[in-house]
Amino acid sequence: MTLHPRPSGRPVMIGRTPRQRAAIAAGVLTISALVGTFMTGTASADESMAVTTVHSEPLISGAPCTARARACVDLETQRAWLIDNGQIVRGPVRIGIGGPGKDTPVGHSLRVYLKDKDHVSQESTRPDGSPSPMPWSVFFNDGGIAFHGGDPRRASAGCVRLPIADAQAWYEFLQVGDQVQVVRGSEERAERAELARTTSP
Secondary structure (H helix, E strand, O other): OEEEEOOOOOEEEEOOOHHHHHHHHHHHHHHHHHHHHHHHHHHHHHHHHHHHHHHOOOOOOOOOOOOOOOEEEEOOOOEEEEEEOOEEEEEEEEOEOEOOOOOOOOEEEEEOOEEEEEEEEEEEEOOOOOEEEEEEEEEEEOOOEEEEEOOOOOOEOOOEEEOHHHHHHHHHHOOOOOEEEEEOHHHHHHHHHHHHHHHOO
16 A cells, blocks of 8 residues: 655545545544543543542642642632642632633643643634633643733633733643642532541541
């Protein structure tokens, strides 16, 4: 089978009948689906283990996250904190989170994987059609989910939007590899209460 690039840059198979091409395409889709299912299952198992671990640890004073976190987000109150060795060093700060259908995902062991001071969105645009700026971006979850500067009164496309001065503080404080916890505060407290009830003598 020879692959030739289309003008779009996508390869096309030649030298095969339509039936052969359809069979190959079906095989590729099946393999992709299996890989996707495996990866999703692995990610779900990792998060499940992280939840179990985190729920066995106490919350720090003043925020619904544990001392492992360097940044904490409460989706219910739309507040965020920076944490150093279990102590709050900034916050609570008012934030904007994802709107309906673009919810900011919950995660107990998310990690900072990229920082970009002058990031520009490839998905969101301004009213004039130009790309939306995302200053002081700190990416911590798949799908381009990041802390970044902006108006916290507006819903985001899943990111955590901070006032500019706070976004800069988040950018300067957080380093690649730092843990981020994004939770719903009442659920975190309820889980701990249930754990204490079921494990008490």
